[in-house]
Amino acid sequence: MKELSLHILDIAMNSVKAGASLVEIGLEEAGGTLTLTVADNGRGMEPEFLASVADPFTTTRTTRKVGMGIPLLKLAAEQAGGAFSIESAPGEGTALTASFQTGHLDNPPLGDMAATLVSLIQGSPGIDFTYTHTAGGGVSSLDTRELRAALDGVPLDTPDVLAWIQNSIEEEERGLSQ
């Protein structure tokens, strides 16, 4: 994974598969640290599964016994001088935090968050996603519940709506980096 936004896409898919109706993605840049949080209200994990979830040989898949998503994110965070943690309980959802030292040589670029959000929403138009990225006093954000209300029955995966989301996030992210 070359970009943090690709990890985010991959990790948020776990929330989708866990039956979540709401997935909340947060990025907070402050004092040389970028903190990523992904929280969902999905089915959560049993303590035994949670304890080994960062092990690549732990997975919910039944076709083979390897799951790389969480181990890769954990590795990326640790290689960038950061840390990784995950909390979960059955029936209570899952919340994951990964931090990165933004000045670290091995800190991955954030990449295209607009494309990640569009891919998530296109793949699961029935699920709600929120995104809040704060940096240097600015904020870039999205809440599909607000979009859904404005669209009043028109689905979120309508091509023009996806294009609107892409443009809107790109614009807000550009505003953050200036």
Add this chain to the structure above:
Amino acid sequence: MKSIEELKKIREETLKNINLRKEDNEHAVRVVVGMATCGIAAGARPVLAACLEEVQKRNLPDVAVTQTGCIGVCRLEPIVEVFAPGEEKVTYVKMTPEKARRVIAEHVVNKQVVTEYTIGAAE
């Protein structure tokens, strides 16, 4: 949010031009992109974006672009499968946005399988 007004306009336009829902249409072609960890790491996100863009640009109401998990041959990702009614499934491997645009144009629109990108040609 800056321009909820724009969304409301999109809503009205969409309702004006309402098409048959793709999923309900038995003539629909399905273009399925593998979006598990392996696919994403290999570059599936821009492939998905290219498929969506091409389908929108060409205004293909009978084509549904969807996502799936790991297809099982991770080393050949990004993988795109095309399901056309009455045809066998075609699996395209090691895809790029450019290859995906060609598959939409030649296979999905013109019904000519792009043999050189298929799993049969790669193996």
